[in-house]
Amino acid sequence: MRNLPRRALPYPARMDGLRFAFGTLTVLPARITRWDRDAARAGMLWAPLAGLVVGLCAAALGGVLLLLGSGPLLAAVATAAVPALMTRGLHLDGLADTADGLGSAKPAEDALRIMKQSDIGPFGVIALLFVLLAQVAALHRLYEESWAYGAVGAALAATVARLALTHASREGIPATRPEGLGAMVAGTVPVRAAVLVTAAVLVACAATGTLFSPYDALRQILATGAGLGAAALLLRRCVRRFGGVTGDVFGALEETAATAVLVTLTLGLGLR
Template sequence: MRSLAFALSLLTVVPVPAAAPDARVAAGALRWAPVVGALLGAVAGGVLLGLAALGVPALVAGLLTVGFLALATRGMHLDGLADTADGLGCYGPPERALAVMRDGGAGPFAVVTLVVVLGAQAAALAALTGTGTTAVAALALAGATGRAGFTWVARRGVPAARPGGLGALVAGSQPWWVPVGWWTALAAAGLALGPRAAVGVLLAAALVIALSRHTRRRFGGMTGDVLGAASELATAVTLIALST
C-alpha cells in the first residue's frame, strides 16, 4: 500500500499522504502506475463526455480534456517529453544532451514535439466524443498503457544516466516480465473495445521499446524525463488507434 500511495502522490495532484520513498517503494509505485493511469483516464473520459453534453465543439472538448490531464498530473509527463525531445535533438556527447535536459527551458524540439503530441491526443479525443461511455473505457485503456511504459524504461539492465532524481531511484528495478505482463493484459482488455484497441496497445509498446533503446544509447541510460516521454507517446498512439 505504501507503493500505491506513493504512486498516487507522485503521478496525480490527489493529496495522498506518502512518506519519502526508498528504492523498493519507488519500484513498487511504477508497477502500480498503470492502475493510476486507468483511473486518471476514466475521470478524463467523464470530463470529455460532460463537455460534449454541454455542447462544446468536439475539438475544443478534446483540447480541454488534454488540459485537464496536464493539470491532474502537474504537467510532469509533458515536462519529461519536452526535455527528452530537446536532449535527443541536440548535438554532442551524452553529457551535453543531459545538460540540455537539465536546463529547464523549452527549445524548438520541445515545442514542436508538444504541439504534435498534444494536438494528436486532442484530435483523437475529439473523434471519441460521439462514442458515449466507450470514450471512458478508451481513455482508461490509453492512460494505463501510457504508464505501463514506465516499467520497460526502468527494466533491469538499464542504468541511470545520471545520479539523483526519480530516474536514479528506479533505474534497473523492473523485471522484464512486468511490462510484458501489463501490455499483454491491456491488449487483451482492449479487445472488448475492438481489435484496433489491442493493436494500439501493441504499437504503443513497440514505440516505448524503440524509445528506450534509443535514449539508452543517446544518454547512456534512462532518466525520469524518459519515463514521462514514454507515457505521453504511448498514450497518444493508443488514443489514435482507438479513434480510427
C-alpha cells in the same frame, strides 16, 4: 523485505507501492511513506492503475462537456488537458526536455545539461505542439463516434502510458544520473512482473472492447501494442543517446505511448 521473493509483495509493500505510484505520477493526495527501491518497484507495477484513474477523470470531464452541448472538439481539448493538470505538466515538460536533448546532436553530457535547463528549445516546442495536436485530433475523432469511444480512448491511453513506465523500469535498463526519479525506479521491475502486468492490461482491453464488438476488442489490443511499441523505440533511442533513463525520459515515454494509442484507435473506425 529484501529477503522476500520478488513476486511476493506483502500488504504493507503493496500499499507503499500504491502511494508511490499515485504520489509520483499524479497530483492526487497520496502521501509517500517510503522512498526506496522496494517501494519504487511496487509503485511502477501499480503505475497503470494510476494511469487508469487519470484517464477516467479525463473521460468524465469530456462526458460532462458533451452533455452540456460543448461538441466533440471542446470535449477533446478538455480531455487532453486533464492528464496535464493531474501531473502538473511534468510529463509534457519531460517530453519537451527529451526532444531538446535528442535534437541537440551534442555529446550525452551536454545533451543532459540541456535537458536540465528550465527553458524550452525549438525541438521541445515542436514536440509539444504536434503531440498535443495529435491527441486532441484523435480524441475529437473518437468523440465524434460516441462519448463511450472517447471515454475508452482516454482511459486506455492513460493506462498504457503508465504501463510504458513499468517497462522502462525493467531490470537491465540503467539510470543516467545517480539522483532523481529515474535513478530511483530504473532497473527495479523484474521482467516477469512487467509481462504479467502487461497481460492483465491486455485482458482488460479485450474485455472492455468486447462490450462494443470483437472488432473493437482487437483495435484496443492493437492500440496497446502500438503505444508500448512506440515507447520502446523511444526508450531504446534514449538509452543509446544518454546512457540510460531520467525523469524527463519517463515523461517523454508516457506522452509518446498515449499519443500512439489514441492515434491507433482512430484508424479503421469506419470499417466496423
